[in-house]
Amino acid sequence: MNSKSVFELILSGEIESEVIYEDDDVFAINDINPVARVHILVIPKKKIATINNLNDSDVNLVGKMIMVAKQLAYELGIDNTGYRLLFNTNDDAMQTVFHIHLHLIGGQKLKDI
Ligand code: AMP
Numbered sequence: 001m002n003s004k005s006v007f008e009l010i011l012s013g014e015i016e017s018e019v020i021y022e023d024d025d026v027f028a029i030n031d032i033n034p035v036a037r038v039h040i041l042v043i044p045k046k047k048i049a050t051i052n053n054l055n056d057s058d059v060n061l062v063g064k065m066i067m068v069a070k071q072l073a074y075e076l077g078i079d080n081t082g083y084r085l086l087f088n089t090n091d092d093a094m095q096t097v098f099h100i101h102l103h104l105i106g107g108q109k110l111k112d113i
Contacts, residue, residue: 005099007043025061026068028104037107038076038083042069049098051089069104078106084113 009015010029020040021028031039042065048054054062066085073079083106088095 005047006097007041007099007101008047011045021068021072023068026065028068028072031103036105036110038073038078038105040069040072040104042072042102042104044100048100050095051087051100054100065102069102072104073106076107082106082110084110 004012004014006015007029010017010019011027017029017032019027019029021042025046026042026044028040028042031041044061044065046058046061048058069085070079073083083104086103086105087100088103
């Protein structure tokens with residue numbers, strides 16, 4: 001996939017979005033269409049289309065995404081009440097942006113999946 005993903009456009013400033021966390025490898029934004037009071041996307045700066053495209057060299061990157069989500073959950077005070085972390089992959093999961101991103105969802109009682 002050569003065209004820029006919406007997340008790359010956000011990172012380059014071509015699309016406006018408040019970046020709530022950033023380091024050398026990942027960044028985080030509030031989801032534009034939140035499904036709960038807290039709905040954050042943790043996104044690697046490296047564009048990887050789907051979880052299927054991960055390889056062994058991405059292990060630390062994916063681990064870091066989870067650690068950043070954990071830290072944001074703590075900072076938002078939802079670590080003890082609970083939250084959901086999820087990656088949608090391809091059509092059946094309704095993945096819409098083909099640049100992997102970890103959804104951090106919480107801040108309220110969530111429906112069963
Ligand atoms: P997925 O369905 O897992 O691919 O999730 C893509 C997510 O990106 C959806 O929850 C969208 O609401 C979100 N999204 C799309 N465009 C933007 C944007 N410009 N800013 C923030 N979130 C976005």
